[in-house]
Amino acid sequence: MINPILRSGVYAIINKRLNLVYVGITEDCFLIRWIEHLRRIPNYISDNDRTTLYLAEDTKYIVLKELDPNEYSKKEFYELEVKAQTFYKQKGWIVVSTSTFREDTNYSDWTSTKKSKNERYMQAISHMITTIGKSENQKDISTIYNSLYKEINQEFNTNVYNRSKKAILQELTAAELLYILLSLYPLYKVERLKYMRTQPRQMALQILV
Incomplete structure (x- = not known):
């Protein structure tokens, strides 16, 4: 399910x-x-x-x-x-949200491609892992990736290390990328909000950059 x-x-x-x-x-x-x-x-x-x-x-x-x-x-x-x-x-x-909907507009079909979706997922994963790594006393980012790849191998009965020696993330399927997003999300959400709640000055500076 x-x-x-x-x-x-x-x-x-x-x-x-x-x-x-x-x-x-x-x-x-x-x-x-x-x-x-x-x-x-x-x-x-x-x-x-x-x-x-x-x-x-x-x-x-x-x-x-x-x-x-x-x-x-x-x-x-x-x-x-x-x-x-x-x-x-x-x-x-x-x-707090607004809609761009117009009744008299002829809307095109959805245009997202498999490639664009995977790139979106990979960008999110990179950000999430960086966030989690920073929160855990500068935990080695590569350690987090390797732990996730081992989970993928077990869950999908595969070996991602045979696909690429360097850019493994880029060789993952959409299902595998979504698995990682789902796995990281609970801890990421906690750490991201914890950081944002304690960084008002840094937030203000980011918006000016």
């Missing part, structure tokens, strides 16, 4: 105590979008509501509706995103 956060559709980053919510869509998978949200927190240091939502300890990342991009058009994704945003607004919530 596929983990729900590896599916696509409409999601929310929500804080019921603060009545703050971000509503978004993804035609890839919820997991990669949530990782990207965490990675890009410094980009929103000037947006107080959004930063507060991201950094609050009781904020949750939830799936609102699963949608298969092979069955639903891009326009339908956007329509459901707007519907969810409207729902929260009518309840008096602060919705």
Whole structure:
């Protein structure tokens, strides 16, 4: 059974105590979008509501509706995103996200390729491992990679070391990359938020670079 956060559709980053919510869509998978949200927190240091939502300890990342991009058009994704945003607004919530949806626009089909998705996953993995390595007293990054590769070998009954001597990550399949993302996500989320909550000055400097 596929983990729900590896599916696509409409999601929310929500804080019921603060009545703050971000509503978004993804035609890839919820997991990669949530990782990207965490990675890009410094980009929103000037947006107080959004930063507060991201950094609050009781904020949750939830799936609102699963949608298969092979069955639903891009326009339908956007329509459901707007519907969810409207729902929260009518309840008096602060919705920190905006939608680019236009009723009179003819939307093209989804255009993500296998290569672009894998590159997206690899970029996320590199960032996650760097974050975790920094949090664990400068733990050797190569040690983390090798540990993950051993997990891949066992889980997929393969030997990734036979594929390449140097750029092993680039030789992994989409399923293997997603396995790594899912494996790293719980610890990454904890460490990323811990770091961001204690680095307001550094966050401000990053946004200026």
